[in-house]
Amino acid sequence: xxxxxxxxxxxxxxxxxxxxxLIEDSLSDGNYLYRALGIEDHPDxxxxxxVSKIKKLGTDKYDLNRKEVCxxxxxxxxxxxxxxIFKIKKGKLILGDNFEHNSLFGDTIKKxxxxxxxxxxYKVRIDLIIIYYKNKFENAKIVGSKPSKLRQGLxxxxxxxxxxxxxxESIAAIIKILR
Numbered sequence: 001x002x003x004x005x006x007x008x009x010x011x012x013x014x015x016x017x018x019x020x021x022l023i024e025d026s027l028s029d030g031n032y033l034y035r036a037l038g039i040e041d042h043p044d045x046x047x048x049x050x051v052s053k054i055k056k057l058g059t060d061k062y063d064l065n066r067k068e069v070c071x072x073x074x075x076x077x078x079x080x081x082x083x084x085i086f087k088i089k090k091g092k093l094i095l096g097d098n099f100e101h102n103s104l105f106g107d108t109i110k111k112x113x114x115x116x117x118x119x120x121x122y123k124v125r126i127d128l129i130i131i132y133y134k135n136k137f138e139n140a141k142i143v144g145s146k147p148s149k150l151r152q153g154l155x156x157x158x159x160x161x162x163x164x165x166x167x168x169e170s171i172a173a174i175i176k177i178l179r
Contacts, residue, residue, distance in 0.1 A: 004179075015105060016106020019177070022175065023104065024091055032087065034084050035081060036084075037060055050128065076145055077158045082158055108129075127177050128175065129175040
Protein backbone atom coordinates (compact mmCIF):
# COMPACT_ATOMS: atom_id res chain seq x y z
CA UNK A 1 0.00 0.00 0.00
CA UNK A 2 2.35 2.74 -1.17
CA UNK A 3 -0.61 5.14 -0.93
CA UNK A 4 -0.56 4.73 2.87
CA UNK A 5 1.84 7.44 4.03
CA UNK A 6 2.14 9.77 6.98
CA UNK A 7 2.18 12.91 4.82
CA UNK A 8 -1.53 13.39 5.46
CA UNK A 9 -4.24 11.71 7.50
CA UNK A 10 -4.74 8.20 6.06
CA UNK A 11 -8.03 7.09 4.52
CA UNK A 12 -9.00 4.73 7.35
CA UNK A 13 -12.02 3.06 5.71
CA UNK A 14 -10.26 2.36 2.40
CA UNK A 15 -6.96 1.12 3.87
CA UNK A 16 -8.77 -0.70 6.65
CA UNK A 17 -10.99 -2.65 4.26
CA UNK A 18 -8.00 -3.84 2.22
CA UNK A 19 -6.22 -5.36 5.20
CA UNK A 20 -9.38 -6.48 7.02
CA UNK A 21 -10.44 -8.43 3.92
CA LEU A 22 -7.03 -10.09 3.74
CA ILE A 23 -7.32 -11.12 7.39
CA GLU A 24 -10.86 -12.49 6.92
CA ASP A 25 -9.77 -14.44 3.84
CA SER A 26 -6.64 -15.84 5.51
CA LEU A 27 -7.75 -16.87 8.99
CA SER A 28 -10.31 -19.36 10.23
CA ASP A 29 -12.95 -18.58 12.83
CA GLY A 30 -11.43 -18.02 16.24
CA ASN A 31 -10.05 -15.55 18.75
CA TYR A 32 -6.87 -13.66 17.97
CA LEU A 33 -4.44 -11.05 19.24
CA TYR A 34 -2.67 -8.59 16.97
CA ARG A 35 0.36 -6.36 17.21
CA ALA A 36 0.98 -3.54 14.77
CA LEU A 37 4.60 -2.56 14.22
CA GLY A 38 6.50 0.09 12.32
CA ILE A 39 10.00 -0.38 11.01
CA GLU A 40 10.88 3.05 12.46
CA ASP A 41 10.89 1.41 15.88
CA HIS A 42 13.50 -1.09 14.64
CA PRO A 43 16.13 1.15 13.01
CA ASP A 44 18.83 -1.53 12.74
CA UNK A 45 16.60 -3.89 10.72
CA UNK A 46 14.81 -3.83 7.41
CA UNK A 47 11.32 -5.31 7.15
CA UNK A 48 12.45 -8.76 5.99
CA UNK A 49 15.05 -8.99 8.77
CA UNK A 50 12.40 -8.08 11.34
CA VAL A 51 10.02 -10.72 9.96
CA SER A 52 12.81 -13.33 10.10
CA LYS A 53 13.48 -12.52 13.76
CA ILE A 54 9.77 -12.73 14.58
CA LYS A 55 9.41 -16.09 12.82
CA LYS A 56 12.44 -17.43 14.68
CA LEU A 57 11.55 -16.05 18.14
CA GLY A 58 7.76 -15.82 17.95
CA THR A 59 7.89 -12.17 19.00
CA ASP A 60 9.34 -8.81 18.07
CA LYS A 61 10.93 -8.63 21.53
CA TYR A 62 14.40 -9.66 20.31
CA ASP A 63 16.50 -7.27 22.41
CA LEU A 64 16.11 -7.89 26.14
CA ASN A 65 17.88 -4.61 26.94
CA ARG A 66 15.48 -2.54 24.85
CA LYS A 67 12.61 -0.98 26.79
CA GLU A 68 9.21 -1.02 25.16
CA VAL A 69 7.24 2.12 24.43
CA CYS A 70 5.42 3.31 27.57
CA UNK A 71 7.62 1.02 29.67
CA UNK A 72 6.76 2.96 32.82
CA UNK A 73 3.05 2.25 32.30
CA UNK A 74 3.60 -1.48 31.83
CA UNK A 75 6.44 -2.30 34.21
CA UNK A 76 4.16 -3.39 37.06
CA UNK A 77 2.67 -6.14 34.86
CA UNK A 78 4.16 -9.55 34.20
CA UNK A 79 3.67 -9.56 30.43
CA UNK A 80 5.33 -10.47 27.16
CA UNK A 81 3.34 -8.38 24.69
CA UNK A 82 0.84 -5.59 24.37
CA UNK A 83 -1.81 -6.53 21.80
CA UNK A 84 -5.31 -5.81 20.58
CA ILE A 85 -8.03 -8.45 20.49
CA PHE A 86 -10.41 -9.52 17.73
CA LYS A 87 -12.29 -12.58 16.61
CA ILE A 88 -13.41 -14.05 13.34
CA LYS A 89 -16.87 -15.56 13.22
CA LYS A 90 -18.43 -16.99 10.06
CA GLY A 91 -15.49 -15.59 8.11
CA LYS A 92 -16.00 -11.99 9.31
CA LEU A 93 -14.05 -9.83 11.73
CA ILE A 94 -15.84 -9.17 15.00
CA LEU A 95 -14.45 -6.17 16.85
CA GLY A 96 -14.83 -5.16 20.47
CA ASP A 97 -16.36 -1.99 21.88
CA ASN A 98 -13.04 -0.17 21.95
CA PHE A 99 -13.00 0.31 18.15
CA GLU A 100 -13.97 3.74 16.88
CA HIS A 101 -14.22 2.57 13.27
CA ASN A 102 -15.74 -0.67 12.05
CA SER A 103 -12.32 -1.77 10.83
CA LEU A 104 -9.48 -3.50 12.64
CA PHE A 105 -6.74 -2.02 10.47
CA GLY A 106 -8.51 1.30 9.88
CA ASP A 107 -8.89 1.88 13.61
CA THR A 108 -5.30 0.83 14.25
CA ILE A 109 -3.78 3.17 11.67
CA LYS A 110 -5.85 6.04 13.06
CA LYS A 111 -4.57 5.34 16.57
CA UNK A 112 -1.02 5.11 15.23
CA UNK A 113 -1.39 8.32 13.22
CA UNK A 114 -2.51 10.38 16.22
CA UNK A 115 -1.29 8.63 19.39
CA UNK A 116 2.16 7.31 18.51
CA UNK A 117 3.56 10.81 18.08
CA UNK A 118 2.84 11.44 21.78
CA UNK A 119 4.33 8.11 22.89
CA UNK A 120 7.50 8.25 20.81
CA UNK A 121 7.94 11.82 19.64
CA TYR A 122 7.80 10.79 15.97
CA LYS A 123 5.21 9.32 13.60
CA VAL A 124 5.17 5.62 12.80
CA ARG A 125 3.66 3.98 9.73
CA ILE A 126 2.41 0.43 10.32
CA ASP A 127 4.58 -1.91 8.28
CA LEU A 128 3.78 -5.20 9.93
CA ILE A 129 0.98 -6.92 11.78
CA ILE A 130 1.61 -10.02 13.86
CA ILE A 131 -1.52 -12.05 14.51
CA TYR A 132 -1.42 -14.57 17.33
CA TYR A 133 -3.78 -17.33 18.47
CA LYS A 134 -5.35 -15.90 21.63
CA ASN A 135 -5.61 -19.32 23.27
CA LYS A 136 -1.79 -19.43 23.40
CA PHE A 137 -1.78 -16.52 25.89
CA GLU A 138 -2.97 -15.61 29.33
CA ASN A 139 -3.75 -12.16 30.66
CA ALA A 140 -0.96 -10.28 32.37
CA LYS A 141 -0.90 -10.05 36.14
CA ILE A 142 0.14 -7.13 38.31
CA VAL A 143 3.44 -7.95 40.00
CA GLY A 144 4.57 -4.46 41.02
CA SER A 145 2.87 -1.67 42.90
CA LYS A 146 -0.84 -1.24 42.29
CA PRO A 147 -1.52 0.81 39.15
CA SER A 148 -2.87 4.35 39.36
CA LYS A 149 -6.30 5.25 38.00
CA LEU A 150 -4.74 6.13 34.66
CA ARG A 151 -3.26 2.66 34.36
CA GLN A 152 -6.24 0.60 35.49
CA GLY A 153 -7.65 -1.58 32.74
CA LEU A 154 -4.36 -1.64 30.89
CA UNK A 155 -3.96 -5.31 31.69
CA UNK A 156 -6.70 -6.27 29.21
CA UNK A 157 -4.18 -5.46 26.43
CA UNK A 158 -1.17 -7.11 28.08
CA UNK A 159 -0.51 -10.80 27.63
CA UNK A 160 1.93 -13.53 28.58
CA UNK A 161 2.78 -16.58 26.48
CA UNK A 162 1.38 -19.77 28.04
CA UNK A 163 4.31 -21.72 26.58
CA UNK A 164 7.34 -19.40 26.55
CA UNK A 165 9.51 -22.04 24.89
CA UNK A 166 7.06 -22.37 21.98
CA UNK A 167 6.36 -18.72 21.16
CA UNK A 168 6.64 -19.16 17.41
CA GLU A 169 3.79 -21.70 17.45
CA SER A 170 1.57 -18.89 18.76
CA ILE A 171 1.78 -16.97 15.47
CA ALA A 172 -1.27 -17.30 13.22
CA ALA A 173 -0.10 -14.84 10.55
CA ILE A 174 2.36 -12.09 9.75
CA ILE A 175 1.16 -9.39 7.37
CA LYS A 176 3.56 -6.99 5.66
CA ILE A 177 2.13 -3.60 4.67
CA LEU A 178 4.56 -2.77 1.87
CA ARG A 179 5.47 0.79 1.00
